Amino acid sequence: MNDQFKNSGIINQGGPITISGTAIGDGAAVVHHHLSEAVVRRQADVGVITIKESEARAVIDTLKLERAPVNGIPFWHGTIDLRGVAARVAMTRSLGQGQRSTMVAFENLREMFRPAVVALVGIGGGFQPDVFTGDVAIATRAVYYDLRKETAEGTQRRGEDRETSAIVGNAVNSFFVDYGEPARFGSGEDGFQVISCIVGTGDAVIADAESEIRKYLKHYNDKISVVDMEAGGLAQAFHERGNLAQMRGWVVIRGVSDYSNKEKNDILQKSAARNAAEVLRALIPYLPSNLDLSRSSYGQVSGSAGG
Template sequence: MTWSKNSGIINRGGHMTISGAAIGDGATVFHQHPLEATISRRADVGVITIKGSEAKAVVDALGLRHQSLNGVPFWHGTTNLHGVVTRVAMIRALGQGQRSTMAAFENLRETFRPAVIALVGIGGGFYPDISAGDVAIGTRAVYYDLRKETAGQVQRRGEDRETPAIIGNAVNSFFVEHGEPARFTYEDHEYRVLSCIIGTGDAVIADAESEIRRYLKHYNDNISVVDMEAGGLTQAFHERGNSSQIHGWVVIRGVSDHSDENKNDAIQKTAAQHAADVLRSLIPYLPCHT
C-alpha cells in the first residue's frame, strides 16, 4: 500500500469532481495495492481450522494463499472441481475450544460473508464405531458441557443443534453418489467417510470409561466422534449467522485417536489430510454458489 500527500486544493468557481484525493495541508490518500484490489472479499465456503496441521492440510488440498486483512490472517483462493468454481476463505482460530471458534466464525462472517462455513480438522472417535484415519461428516452436534452439579452427582444437560436442511440434503447427496460409508484413497491407503453426530465440549476425553462418553452414547448412540469446537460453531451460527447470508455449517473430522488412554498425536497429520481431502470432494455439493 502507498500514501500520497496533498498540500491543498483551490477552486475559483464552477463544478469540481475530486477522485482519489484529499483536501488540506498534510492530507493523505490511501492507494490500494493491486493484490488487495483483486480480493473479492466474498467467499462461497468459509473454513475454520484449529491446529497448524489442519490449516496446512486445507491450504495444500485447495491451493490457498495467505493474505492478512484488517490485521487478521486468512488463506483464500478459487477451486475448480468437476467444473464447479468455488471461492474459499480459511481462517485458523487463535486457540482450541468453543470461544476461539466463535471469534473465528465472526471474523470470517464479517470479512468474507461465506454462504457455508465448514469446521475442518481432527477429532476423537469412539471405537469400534469409527477407526483412526476415518473421516466423520457431521450436520448435527450435541454440546455436553452444560450440567448441574450436586453432592455426589453430575447431571448433564445436552444442547442439540442441527444445521439447516439445505446443508443436510447436500451431505446426503454426497453419500448417495459415493456410498455410505464412502471409501476414499489418499496416498495409496484407503479410509472410510461416514456421517455421524458430533459430541462437543471443552473437555479432552482420554478414558474409554469416561462418564462423558457414557452420557453421549446414552443421549444418542449415533454420536461417535467428539471435538472441542463444534459447539462454538453451532452457537455462533445460532446467534449471528442464521440468516439469508449464511446457509449453514458442516463439521468434517478426521479421526486421530479413540478418545481413550491410548490417545496420542501419532496420526494427527494423516487424519487432518483425510479431512481436507473430504472437504475438497464435498465442496461441489454444498449450496454455496451464487
C-alpha cells in the same frame, strides 16, 4: 372510478411475476443492507475454520490456498474448480482450541468474507468401535456435553443439541448418494472410509474410555461417532449470528486421529488432517454457494391477490 374496482393490493390474472425489494401496507419500508465493495470482492462460498497447524496446512495444501491477511487477521483463500463448479474458499485458523475461540473465528469469517457455508475441518476422537483412525466423519448435528448441574448427589449433565440447516443436510446426503455410505477414499493402506455422524462436543478433553462424559454421550445418542472441542461453538455462533449474513449453514469434517482414551496421542494427527481436507475438497461442489443465495433471494408470486 367505480368503488368496486378500487384495489389497494396486488392483482395478477395469470402468469408468473417476480417481486423483489417491495413493501406493501401502511408505513411499509424496504431496507437494503449493502455489502461494501471490499467484502463483495472477497466474498467466499465456503469459509473454513481450522484449529491446529497440521489442520491448516492440510487445507492450504489440498485446496492450494494463498495467504492474504485482512485487517491484520490471517486468512488464506483461493478459487477451486471441481466437476465444473468454481468455488471461492476462505480459511482461517482460530487463535486457540475450544468453543470460544471457534466462535471468534466464525465471526471473523462472517464479517470479512460472508461465506454461504462454514466448515470446521480437522481432527477428532473416534467414539465407536467401527470408526478407525484415518476415517473421516461428516457431521451436520452437534451435541454439546458440558452443560451440567453440580449437586450433592453428583453431576447432572444437560446436553444441548444443534443441527445445521436442511439445505446443508441435503447437500451432505447428496454427497453420500454419489459416493456411497460409508464412502471409500483411496486404496490399500492409504484408504479410509467416510461416514455421516453426530459429533459430541465440549471443552473437556476425553482421554478415558470409562469417563462419565463418554457414558453420558452414549446414553444421549448412540449415533455419536466422533468428539471434538469446537463444533458446539460453530453451531452456536451460526444459531446466533448466521442469519444476519444470510449464511446457509455449517458442516463439521473430522479425521479420526485417536480413540479418546488413554492411548490418545498426536502421531496420527497429520494423516487424519489430510484425509479431512481431501473430503472437504470432494464435498465443496455439493454445498450451497453465494450464487445460489442470490438466485433464491427473489420471491416468486403467481396468480395471487392481496388487499
